Amino acid sequence: QSALTQPASVSGSPGQSITISCTETSSDVGDYYYVSWYQQHPGKAPKLMIFDVSNRPSGVSNRFSGSKSGSTASLTISGLQAEDEADYYCSSYTSSSTFFGGGTKLTVL
Amino acid sequence: QLQLQESGPGLVRPSETLSLTCTVSGGPIRSSSYYWGWIRQPPGKGLEWIGVLYYTGNTYYNPSLKSRVTISIDTSKNQFSLRLSSVTAADTSVYYCARHDGSGSYGYWGQGILVTVSS
Numbered sequence: 001q002s003a004l005t006q007p008a009s010v011s012g013s014p015g016q017s018i019t020i021s022c023t024e025t026s027s028d029v030g031d032y033y034y035v036s037w038y039q040q041h042p043g044k045a046p047k048l049m050i051f052d053v054s055n056r057p058s059g060v061s062n063r064f065s066g067s068k069s070g071s072t073a074s075l076t077i078s079g080l081q082a083e084d085e086a087d088y089y090c091s092s093y094t095s096s097s098t099f100f101g102g103g104t105k106l107t108v109l
Numbered sequence: 110q111l112q113l114q115e116s117g118p119g120l121v122r123p124s125e126t127l128s129l130t131c132t133v134s135g136g137p138i139r140s141s142s143y144y145w146g147w148i149r150q151p152p153g154k155g156l157e158w159i160g161v162l163y164y165t166g167n168t169y170y171n172p173s174l175k176s177r178v179t180i181s182i183d184t185s186k187n188q189f190s191l192r193l194s195s196v197t198a199a200d201t202s203v204y205y206c207a208r209h210d211g212s213g214s215y216g217y218w219g220q221g222i223l224v225t226v227s228s
Contacts, residue, residue, distance in 0.1 A: 036214040038156075045205055045221050046156065051214035089156055093213020096169045098146070098158040 004090055004101035011107040017078040020104045022090030024071040034093040035073040037066055040103075041086045049088075050075060082108050111135040113206050113219035121200075121226050127193040131206030131219060132186070139164045139184045144209035147180060147191045149202035150221075157202075161209050162189060196226045 003026035012018040022035070035053045038046035048057050050066035053073060063078045073092075077084055085108040090101040117129035131145070138145060146161035160170035162180040170178050179192040193200060203223050207215040 034213040036212075038215075045218040046215070047218075048214050048216045051210075051216075052212045057216060091156075091158075091213070091215075097171070098161075098209075098213060100148075100156040100158060103155040 003099045004092060006088075006090060006101040006104045008102070009105045009107065011109055012077075012080045013109045014080055014082065016080050017076060018080060018106065019077075020075045020088050020090075020106070022073045022075070022101050024092065026099075035066070035068060036091045036093070037064075037075045038089045038091065039084075039086045040089065046089060077106070080108055084108055111208065111217045113208065113217055115204060115206050115219045115222040117222060117224070119223060119225060121196055121224060122228050123197055123226055124195055127191070127196050127200065127224055127226075129191045129204055129206075129222065129224070130188050131190070132188050133208075134187070137184075138182065138187045138189065142211065145180075145182070145189045146207050146209045146215065148205045148207060148215070150205070151199075151202045159191065159193075159204075198226050200224070201226045 005023045005025050010018050037050040039049050040046045049060050049064050053068045054066040065076045067074050088104045092099045112134045114132045115129055121127045144161040144163050147159040149157050158171050160178055160180050162168045168180050177194045182189045203221040205221045206219045208217040209215055
Protein backbone atom coordinates (compact mmCIF):
# COMPACT_ATOMS: atom_id res chain seq x y z
CA GLN A 1 0.00 0.00 0.00
CA SER A 2 1.45 3.33 -1.14
CA ALA A 3 2.08 6.15 1.32
CA LEU A 4 0.86 8.52 -1.39
CA THR A 5 -2.70 8.05 -2.63
CA GLN A 6 -3.78 8.99 -6.13
CA PRO A 7 -7.07 8.38 -7.92
CA ALA A 8 -6.83 5.37 -10.21
CA SER A 9 -8.19 7.27 -13.18
CA VAL A 10 -9.32 10.66 -14.39
CA SER A 11 -10.65 11.78 -17.73
CA GLY A 12 -11.36 14.95 -19.64
CA SER A 13 -12.17 16.26 -23.09
CA PRO A 14 -9.72 18.14 -25.29
CA GLY A 15 -9.37 21.74 -24.20
CA GLN A 16 -10.62 21.11 -20.69
CA SER A 17 -8.60 21.19 -17.47
CA ILE A 18 -8.13 18.27 -15.12
CA THR A 19 -6.53 17.92 -11.71
CA ILE A 20 -4.86 14.84 -10.25
CA SER A 21 -4.51 14.71 -6.48
CA CYS A 22 -1.80 13.05 -4.41
CA THR A 23 -2.52 12.69 -0.71
CA GLU A 24 0.05 11.81 1.91
CA THR A 25 -1.28 8.92 3.98
CA SER A 26 1.79 8.02 6.01
CA SER A 27 4.06 9.96 8.34
CA ASP A 28 6.95 8.04 6.71
CA VAL A 29 6.67 10.40 3.77
CA GLY A 30 8.27 13.13 5.83
CA ASP A 31 7.65 16.83 5.53
CA TYR A 32 6.19 16.39 2.05
CA TYR A 33 8.02 19.44 0.78
CA TYR A 34 9.70 17.81 -2.19
CA VAL A 35 6.88 16.66 -4.44
CA SER A 36 7.47 15.69 -8.05
CA TRP A 37 5.18 14.55 -10.85
CA TYR A 38 5.99 12.17 -13.70
CA GLN A 39 4.24 11.40 -16.97
CA GLN A 40 4.58 7.92 -18.44
CA HIS A 41 3.38 6.82 -21.84
CA PRO A 42 3.00 3.09 -22.52
CA GLY A 43 6.31 1.35 -22.99
CA LYS A 44 8.27 4.49 -22.16
CA ALA A 45 10.31 5.69 -19.22
CA PRO A 46 8.72 8.22 -16.87
CA LYS A 47 9.29 11.89 -17.68
CA LEU A 48 9.67 14.54 -15.00
CA MET A 49 6.92 17.16 -15.37
CA ILE A 50 7.00 19.01 -12.03
CA PHE A 51 9.57 19.19 -9.22
CA ASP A 52 9.59 20.93 -5.85
CA VAL A 53 5.77 21.00 -5.84
CA SER A 54 5.32 23.60 -8.56
CA ASN A 55 8.43 23.98 -10.71
CA ARG A 56 8.58 22.90 -14.34
CA PRO A 57 11.77 21.55 -15.91
CA SER A 58 12.94 23.25 -19.05
CA GLY A 59 10.93 22.09 -22.04
CA VAL A 60 7.77 21.10 -20.16
CA SER A 61 4.65 22.86 -21.35
CA ASN A 62 3.22 25.58 -19.11
CA ARG A 63 -0.11 23.76 -19.42
CA PHE A 64 1.22 21.62 -16.57
CA SER A 65 1.20 23.13 -13.10
CA GLY A 66 1.60 21.84 -9.57
CA SER A 67 0.45 22.95 -6.15
CA LYS A 68 0.10 21.69 -2.60
CA SER A 69 -2.30 22.34 0.24
CA GLY A 70 -1.68 20.60 3.53
CA SER A 71 -1.16 16.91 2.90
CA THR A 72 -2.47 16.95 -0.68
CA ALA A 73 -0.44 17.86 -3.73
CA SER A 74 -2.09 18.41 -7.10
CA LEU A 75 -1.13 18.32 -10.75
CA THR A 76 -3.30 20.41 -13.08
CA ILE A 77 -3.24 20.04 -16.83
CA SER A 78 -4.98 22.83 -18.71
CA GLY A 79 -5.98 22.86 -22.37
CA LEU A 80 -6.04 19.07 -22.42
CA GLN A 81 -4.56 17.50 -25.55
CA ALA A 82 -4.68 13.95 -26.91
CA GLU A 83 -0.93 13.56 -26.27
CA ASP A 84 -1.52 14.13 -22.55
CA GLU A 85 -3.16 10.70 -22.28
CA ALA A 86 -0.75 8.78 -20.08
CA ASP A 87 -0.13 7.53 -16.57
CA TYR A 88 0.89 10.13 -14.00
CA TYR A 89 2.80 9.47 -10.80
CA CYS A 90 3.48 11.73 -7.86
CA SER A 91 6.49 11.22 -5.65
CA SER A 92 7.79 12.58 -2.39
CA TYR A 93 11.36 12.71 -1.18
CA THR A 94 12.83 12.68 2.31
CA SER A 95 16.50 12.74 3.16
CA SER A 96 16.74 8.99 2.82
CA SER A 97 13.81 7.69 0.79
CA THR A 98 11.63 8.32 -2.22
CA PHE A 99 7.95 7.38 -2.27
CA PHE A 100 5.77 7.03 -5.34
CA GLY A 101 2.01 7.24 -5.56
CA GLY A 102 0.12 4.38 -7.13
CA GLY A 103 -0.38 6.25 -10.39
CA THR A 104 -3.34 7.81 -12.20
CA LYS A 105 -4.42 6.92 -15.71
CA LEU A 106 -5.49 10.01 -17.62
CA THR A 107 -7.88 9.38 -20.49
CA VAL A 108 -8.54 12.12 -23.02
CA LEU A 109 -12.05 11.54 -24.29
CA GLN B 110 22.82 15.67 -23.28
CA LEU B 111 22.97 13.25 -20.39
CA GLN B 112 22.01 9.68 -21.25
CA LEU B 113 21.60 6.60 -19.11
CA GLN B 114 21.50 3.03 -20.41
CA GLU B 115 20.68 -0.12 -18.46
CA SER B 116 22.27 -3.44 -19.36
CA GLY B 117 22.19 -6.96 -18.01
CA PRO B 118 20.46 -10.31 -18.39
CA GLY B 119 16.76 -10.29 -19.19
CA LEU B 120 16.14 -13.62 -17.48
CA VAL B 121 17.16 -14.63 -13.98
CA ARG B 122 16.37 -17.89 -12.23
CA PRO B 123 14.54 -17.90 -8.88
CA SER B 124 16.81 -17.67 -5.82
CA GLU B 125 19.67 -16.27 -7.90
CA THR B 126 21.04 -12.72 -7.98
CA LEU B 127 19.87 -10.09 -10.42
CA SER B 128 22.70 -7.86 -11.64
CA LEU B 129 22.26 -4.74 -13.76
CA THR B 130 24.57 -1.94 -14.83
CA CYS B 131 23.71 1.63 -15.76
CA THR B 132 26.15 3.41 -18.07
CA VAL B 133 26.06 7.19 -17.89
CA SER B 134 27.18 9.26 -20.88
CA GLY B 135 27.25 13.00 -21.52
CA GLY B 136 28.32 13.91 -17.99
CA PRO B 137 30.42 12.69 -15.06
CA ILE B 138 28.96 10.30 -12.56
CA ARG B 139 31.44 11.67 -10.07
CA SER B 140 29.38 14.76 -9.26
CA SER B 141 28.67 16.34 -5.90
CA SER B 142 25.29 17.55 -7.16
CA TYR B 143 23.54 14.30 -7.84
CA TYR B 144 22.65 10.87 -6.60
CA TRP B 145 22.14 7.91 -8.92
CA GLY B 146 19.19 5.62 -8.42
CA TRP B 147 17.27 2.54 -9.40
CA ILE B 148 13.49 2.31 -9.74
CA ARG B 149 11.44 -0.65 -10.91
CA GLN B 150 7.98 -1.24 -12.31
CA PRO B 151 6.26 -4.64 -12.36
CA PRO B 152 4.33 -5.27 -15.57
CA GLY B 153 1.09 -3.29 -15.50
CA LYS B 154 1.82 -1.80 -12.09
CA GLY B 155 3.25 1.34 -10.54
CA LEU B 156 6.74 2.59 -9.79
CA GLU B 157 8.76 1.28 -6.84
CA TRP B 158 11.85 3.05 -5.56
CA ILE B 159 14.77 0.68 -4.96
CA GLY B 160 17.55 2.97 -3.77
CA VAL B 161 20.15 5.61 -4.55
CA LEU B 162 23.87 6.07 -4.25
CA TYR B 163 26.22 9.05 -4.06
CA TYR B 164 29.54 9.05 -5.89
CA THR B 165 31.31 8.65 -2.54
CA GLY B 166 29.58 5.31 -2.12
CA ASN B 167 26.94 6.38 0.38
CA THR B 168 23.70 4.50 -0.24
CA TYR B 169 20.05 4.63 0.76
CA TYR B 170 17.71 1.72 0.14
CA ASN B 171 14.01 0.98 0.24
CA PRO B 172 13.49 -0.65 3.65
CA SER B 173 11.39 -3.40 2.07
CA LEU B 174 14.31 -4.43 -0.17
CA LYS B 175 17.26 -3.42 1.96
CA SER B 176 18.27 -6.91 3.02
CA ARG B 177 18.64 -8.01 -0.62
CA VAL B 178 19.89 -4.88 -2.42
CA THR B 179 23.35 -3.54 -3.14
CA ILE B 180 24.01 -0.48 -5.30
CA SER B 181 27.61 0.29 -6.18
CA ILE B 182 29.55 2.70 -8.38
CA ASP B 183 32.51 2.52 -10.74
CA THR B 184 33.56 6.10 -11.43
CA SER B 185 36.34 4.99 -13.79
CA LYS B 186 33.72 3.53 -16.13
CA ASN B 187 31.02 6.13 -15.39
CA GLN B 188 28.73 3.30 -14.33
CA PHE B 189 26.69 2.27 -11.34
CA SER B 190 25.19 -1.12 -10.65
CA LEU B 191 22.34 -2.92 -8.94
CA ARG B 192 22.44 -6.33 -7.33
CA LEU B 193 19.28 -7.93 -5.97
CA SER B 194 19.72 -11.30 -4.32
CA SER B 195 17.37 -14.23 -3.74
CA VAL B 196 14.97 -13.13 -6.45
CA THR B 197 11.47 -14.51 -6.88
CA ALA B 198 8.79 -14.05 -9.52
CA ALA B 199 7.67 -10.94 -7.62
CA ASP B 200 10.90 -9.26 -8.68
CA THR B 201 9.94 -9.48 -12.35
CA SER B 202 9.89 -5.85 -13.45
CA VAL B 203 11.19 -3.22 -15.80
CA TYR B 204 14.21 -1.79 -14.03
CA TYR B 205 15.12 1.85 -14.60
CA CYS B 206 18.24 3.73 -13.66
CA ALA B 207 17.89 7.48 -13.16
CA ARG B 208 19.67 10.59 -11.93
CA HIS B 209 18.39 11.99 -8.65
CA ASP B 210 18.91 15.71 -8.05
CA GLY B 211 18.98 17.75 -4.88
CA SER B 212 15.23 18.25 -4.72
CA GLY B 213 14.57 14.55 -4.91
CA SER B 214 13.30 14.45 -8.46
CA TYR B 215 14.54 12.16 -11.21
CA GLY B 216 15.17 14.28 -14.26
CA TYR B 217 17.01 11.76 -16.42
CA TRP B 218 16.02 8.13 -16.91
CA GLY B 219 17.29 5.17 -18.83
CA GLN B 220 14.95 3.45 -21.25
CA GLY B 221 14.43 0.58 -18.82
CA ILE B 222 15.21 -3.11 -19.03
CA LEU B 223 12.73 -5.93 -18.47
CA VAL B 224 14.02 -8.59 -16.13
CA THR B 225 11.97 -11.75 -15.83
CA VAL B 226 12.47 -14.16 -12.95
CA SER B 227 11.64 -17.64 -14.12
CA SER B 228 13.09 -21.11 -14.19
